[in-house]
Amino acid sequence: MPKPETSTANVAILTPEGGNAAKNKRRSSIEEVLPPSKKQHKDSATTTSPTDGPQLNGQQEMIRKLVVEGGKSVFFTGSAGTGKSVVLRKIIADLKEKFKKEPNSTMAAVAVTAPTGIAACNIGGVTIHSWAGVGTAKEDITTTVNKIKKNKRHLANWLRAKVLVIDEVSMVDAYLMDMLAKIARELTNRPNDSFGGIQLVVSGDFLQLPPVTKKTVKYAFESQMWDQTIEQAFILTEVFRQKDPEFLRVLEEIRVGVASQATIDKLQSLSRPLDTKHGIKPIELYPMRKDVEARNNWLIAELKGGETMSFAAQDSIHIADKEAGEKMLEQIVALKSLELRSGAQVMLIKNVDKNMVNGTMGIVTGFVTPSDASKEELQTLPPSATTAKSRTSGRKDGTAPDTSGGTNQRQDKFPLVPETFSMEDPEGKVLVERLQIPVIPAYALSIHKAQGQTLEHVKIDLSGAFACGSVAGRNIGQASDCRQVKHM
Numbered sequence: 209m210p211k212p213e214t215s216t217a218n219v220a221i222l223t224p225e226g227g228n229a230a231k232n233k234r235r236s237s238i239e240e241v242l243p244p245s246k247k248q249h250k251d252s253a254t255t256t257s258p259t260d261g262p263q264l265n266g267q268q269e270m271i272r273k274l275v276v277e278g279g280k281s282v283f284f285t286g287s288a289g290t291g292k293s294v295v296l297r298k299i300i301a302d303l304k305e306k307f308k309k310e311p312n313s314t315m316a317a318v319a320v321t322a323p324t325g326i327a328a329c330n331i332g333g334v335t336i337h338s339w340a341g342v343g344t345a346k347e348d349i350t351t352t353v354n355k356i357k358k359n360k361r362h363l364a365n366w367l368r369a370k371v372l373v374i375d376e377v378s379m380v381d382a383y384l385m386d387m388l389a390k391i392a393r394e395l396t397n398r399p400n401d402s403f404g405g406i407q408l409v410v411s412g413d414f415l416q417l418p419p420v421t422k423k424t425v426k427y428a429f430e431s432q433m434w435d436q437t438i439e440q441a442f443i444l445t446e447v448f449r450q451k452d453p454e455f456l457r458v459l460e461e462i463r464v465g466v467a468s469q470a471t472i473d474k475l476q477s478l479s480r481p482l483d484t485k486h487g488i489k490p491i492e493l494y495p496m497r498k499d500v501e502a503r504n505n506w507l508i509a510e511l512k513g514g515e516t517m518s519f520a521a522q523d524s525i526h527i528a529d530k531e532a533g534e535k536m537l538e539q540i541v542a543l544k545s546l547e548l549r550s551g552a553q554v555m556l557i558k559n560v561d562k563n564m565v566n567g568t569m570g571i572v573t574g575f576v577t578p579s580d581a582s583k584e585e586l587q588t589l590p591p592s593a594t595t596a597k598s599r600t601s602g603r604k605d606g607t608a609p610d611t612s613g614g615t616n617q618r619q620d621k622f623p624l625v626p627e628t629f630s631m632e633d634p635e636g637k638v639l640v641e642r643l644q645i646p647v648i649p650a651y652a653l654s655i656h657k658a659q660g661q662t663l664e665h666v667k668i669d670l671s672g673a674f675a676c677g678s679v680a681g682r683n684i685g686q687a688s689d690c691r692q693v694k695h696m
């Protein structure tokens with residue numbers, strides 16, 4: 209689910225001597241191009257405090273109360289933009305507070321998970337597979353339970369958990385849900401409690417992305433454990449992301465796979481050039497990662513003459529099982545190898561400043577060494593950026609600082625330096641780390657990466673959309689207004 213509301217910026221990457229982001233700690237910079245109103249971002253689980261979100265409406269507050277004060281196992285759903293992630297983040301923050309005060313409880317009492325790395329990152333969690341220690345979840349229960357018992361970290365996860373949060377549950381299949389319930393019963397030695405006495409908080413929209421499987425899809429709600437464990441289910445109905453009633457009707461019809469003539473006409477009318485601002489092209493959304501990579505590489509190669517730079521991530525694994533560590537690193541959103549070129553369109557993947565947030569779009573304006581930047585580039589920065597410089601200059605990586613980005617001048621450059629992306633266990637112990645420039649190429653994005661983002665301008669291929677309505681609806685639902693959607 210979500211992230212900060214996508215704002216737009218021009219990005220200039222300042223780089224280190226030598227081209228290796230991690231080793232040389234080159235700086236990158238972003239020029240902001242949108243007015244501050246556009247830069248307000250969604251509450252981001254990556255760096256924004258979960259309590260910074262909007263005030264919950266009545267429905268959302270009722271769910272929060274039932275979970276936090278009532279200790280109920282619940283499932284809540286709702287179409288894109290109804291604030292599922294907002295509630296979930298508030299619930300997670302409140303549950304952590306609650307268990308902090310309880311004797312015999314640790315930080316690990318609240319396990320925060322999702323089926324994919326990016327979805328987990330959005331709520332400050334880890335993948336359900338990695339938390340539970342189920343590997344690929346292909347082995348039988350007895351083998352899996354025995355493996356968990358031999359792995360101190362996985363066993364501790366289960367034994368300390370008082371609440372298990374699973375977001376984006378539409379992507380979790382019934383087999384895995386039943387497997388988790390059986391493991392919970394076995395490890396907690398509570399065979400008669402449906403989920404071993406662990407409270408379950410589950411959120412997602414079954415009309416969005418389904419489980420990835422080669423077999424017939426069997427959704428989580430079709431599992432045996434579902435009815436035995438989930439005590440109450442809710443549908444959030446107020447859509448916050450989109451306000452236009454016509455666009456809302458289109459989204460709802462696509463969501464359920466029934467399109468009226470008015471909706472078909474409306475979608476066809478979206479096949480037109482989009483009036484985007486400041487040279488940022490609409491993001492093209494694709495279901496397959498290989499299509500995303502091909503499209504990004506193609507469009508970056510089209511940028512003739514610009515300086516090119518490769519940034520190799522600096523990875524470190526802090527657990528004994530190196531193979532498991534490598535798998536965790538694969539789930540980190542920052543790329544192992546990042547190829548950039550001046551003029552390339554990129555998206556920030558971490559909040560580096562109050563306005564420069566996860567989802568901010570920009571253009572790479574160049575690569576500058578820290579020493580060059582201090583002479584030329586920093587002179588172009590506003591005074592607030594200079595203040596930010598001294599504020600952040602003591603960072604542990606010793607690199608040149610981020611600049612404020614707090615102004616809305618089009619010419620404000622925002623230098624970027626490598627940032628640390630890590631996966632931690634529920635107690636906050638770092639398991640793996642990656643140091644990389646916090647951007648990804650962003651002409652094209654996979655629907656999984658776009659999941660939960662609010663994108664300013666999107667371009668979507670709707671041919672065959674009603675054969676897989678949820679995917680199309682999922683994509684269009686990321687735009688806040690149909691004026692920002694272009695049908696390819």
Ligand SMILES: Nc1ncnc2c1ncn2[C@@H]1O[C@H](COP(=O)(O)OP(=O)(O)OP(=O)(O)O)[C@@H](O)[C@H]1O
Pocket residue numbers: 209210211213250251262263264265268286287288289290291292293294295413448449659660661662685
């Ligand atoms: N109570 C609220 N008041 C004001 N804005 C809200 C409220 N709840 C959510 N929002 C805003 O609505 C937008 C969508 O919220 P959120 O991302 O949580 O929805 P979602 O249901 O998780 O969407 P998706 O299914 O696409 O991930 C965000 O910009 C969020 O800040």
